[in-house]
Amino acid sequence: MASVPESLSAIQEALADNSLSLVELVEHYIKKISENKDLNAFNHIYSESALKQARDIQEKLSSGEAGKLVGLVIGIKDNIAYKDHPLTASSKILADFKSVYNSCVVERLLEEDAIIIGNLNCDEFAMGSTNETSFYGPVSNPHNKDCVPGGSSGGSAAAVSRGLCLAALGTDTGGSVRQPAAYCGVVGLKPSYGRISRYGVIAYASSFDQVGIFSKNIDDCCSILSVIAGKDENDATSSSETVPDYNSVINKQQKYTVAYLKDCIEHEKVDGEIKSAFNDLKKSIENTGHIVNNTNFEHTEFLVPSYYILTTAEASSNLARYDGIHYGHRSKNAKDLESTYTLSRTEGFGSEVKRRIMLGTFVLSSGYYDAYFTKAQKARRVIKEATDKILDKHDFIMLPTTTDTAFKIGEKIDDPVKMYLSDIFTVQANLAGIPAISIPLFTHSNGMPIGVQIMSKKFNEADLLNFSQMLLKYY
Numbered sequence: 084m085a086s087v088p089e090s091l092s093a094i095q096e097a098l099a100d101n102s103l104s105l106v107e108l109v110e111h112y113i114k115k116i117s118e119n120k121d122l123n124a125f126n127h128i129y130s131e132s133a134l135k136q137a138r139d140i141q142e143k144l145s146s147g148e149a150g151k152l153v154g155l156v157i158g159i160k161d162n163i164a165y166k167d168h169p170l171t172a173s174s175k176i177l178a179d180f181k182s183v184y185n186s187c188v189v190e191r192l193l194e195e196d197a198i199i200i201g202n203l204n205c206d207e208f209a210m211g212s213t214n215e216t217s218f219y220g221p222v223s224n225p226h227n228k229d230c231v232p233g234g235s236s237g238g239s240a241a242a243v244s245r246g247l248c249l250a251a252l253g254t255d256t257g258g259s260v261r262q263p264a265a266y267c268g269v270v271g272l273k274p275s276y277g278r279i280s281r282y283g284v285i286a287y288a289s290s291f292d293q294v295g296i297f298s299k300n301i302d303d304c305c306s307i308l309s310v311i312a313g314k315d316e317n318d319a320t321s322s323s324e325t326v327p328d329y330n331s332v333i334n335k336q337q338k339y340t341v342a343y344l345k346d347c348i349e350h351e352k353v354d355g356e357i358k359s360a361f362n363d364l365k366k367s368i369e370n371t372g373h374i375v376n377n378t379n380f381e382h383t384e385f386l387v388p389s390y391y392i393l394t395t396a397e398a399s400s401n402l403a404r405y406d407g408i409h410y411g412h413r414s415k416n417a418k419d420l421e422s423t424y425t426l427s428r429t430e431g432f433g434s435e436v437k438r439r440i441m442l443g444t445f446v447l448s449s450g451y452y453d454a455y456f457t458k459a460q461k462a463r464r465v466i467k468e469a470t471d472k473i474l475d476k477h478d479f480i481m482l483p484t485t486t487d488t489a490f491k492i493g494e495k496i497d498d499p500v501k502m503y504l505s506d507i508f509t510v511q512a513n514l515a516g517i518p519a520i521s522i523p524l525f526t527h528s529n530g531m532p533i534g535v536q537i538m539s540k541k542f543n544e545a546d547l548l549n550f551s552q553m554l555l556k557y558y
């Protein structure tokens with residue numbers, strides 16, 4: 084077998100000139116996955132259904148009927164429904180559950196002949212920043228096996244980085260696509276809220292959740308986004324805003340105005356090398372004719388508290404359905420209705436999920452509702468308006484994706500406040516509903532990747548991707 088290229092267009096060329104077949108392609112990834120089992124990136128591998136897809140699509144290819152994503156071998160985070168395949172959210176409570184229907188994103192991928200190779204490890208119910216809360220155990224960072232890959236979509240980021248699949252889907256409620264992308268050195272896009280249907284995606288915090296894309300390059304991200312974005316009847320919050328052909332809007336030469344979030348870049352918690360990389364980058368961007376303004380965002384300290392009050396509130400309600408009756412794990416010791424609920428949930432959920440359900444229930448309880456929940460909703464509005472105000476005058480906001488590079492497994496897991504605070508730079512985009520991307524532009528002297536985060540106006544993924552392409556090509 085010829086060596087397998089690392090971009091969709093190159094794979095499609097190889098398929099077209101018959102130097103590669105789809106079965107060979109799938110076999111290549113299956114082999115890579117088994118050689119890299121120690122990463123623990125996959126929860127389930129779908130060798131059988133992926134090979135069957137490969138054979139079926141190869142026939143379509145010969146008759147010239149293959150879809151746009153032919154040759155795309157993709158992994159999906161284990162919170163995205165694929166009919167007749169396991170769907171666990173990396174939780175014991177769903178350990179034996181199989182989905183009975185396809186999510187909208189999976190349906191759209193399959194329609195365009197993408198091949199789904201397996202589902203990927205993540206933090207339990209997507210709650211976490213390190214992939215350490217998974218029932219299936221932690222994932223290792225492909226650049227250093229003792230480090231976390233980031234989370235919650237840690238398996239997705241690690242798999243793409245190591246080449247176990249060409250691309251992957253994740254979900255991003257407060258950074259779960261961008262932060263692991265930064266830690267593993269790949270591209271991670273969180274589109275605008277409403278850009279992609281959430282139908283068939285296990286809900287964490289419904290007014291924040293968005294499906295996102297991991298890839299090695301911007302072109303592949305564009306190909307996938309063009310297929311999975313757009314209105315879906317099954318998700319009332321999906322937008323009917325038109326979906327451009329994203330591949331045709333990148334590689335445009337355009338001069339942009341960028342807001343550099345000075346107070347974030349200079350933040351005491353930001354690693355010195357990340358700071359200096361950003362200062363150098365600013366000069367290079369200016370030298371190529373873009374305008375970069377130092378800007379301050381006055382509400383940084385309210386980002387993490389607002390995010391954690393609102394998301395835990397939504398989670399406590401979304402997770403009420405896992406009760407030992409509707410789905411999943413039911414305690415063997417249950418004797419009546421009350422003990423079925425209590426014991427099944429006690430046995431089925433891990434400690435981080437329990438912590439968030441309790442926090443969420445607390446901030447929604449009658450005595451505290453106004454003090455916490457209502458106040459956080461007001462703060463969200465203020466944060467959104469202040470963010471939009473910056474974006475009225477600028478095409479983009481730029482800041483680091485994270486304050487540091489990937490840290491050691493076990494380093495923060497016992498200190499939830501420290502862990503939550505590490506989401507400081509990613510939650511803004513979800514609070515405001517705007518698109519954001521992390522691109523791997525630098526490498527730290529410790530050998531780990533550094534992610535650059537760019538945010539843009541709602542539904543302006545096109546310019547976001549165009550600018551990201553420029554940065555990856557020229558800087």
Ligand code: GLN
Nearest residue numbers: 209211255256257258259
């Ligand atoms: N780390 C954040 C949290 O734990 C983000 C998770 C996510 O985006 N799913 O809530």
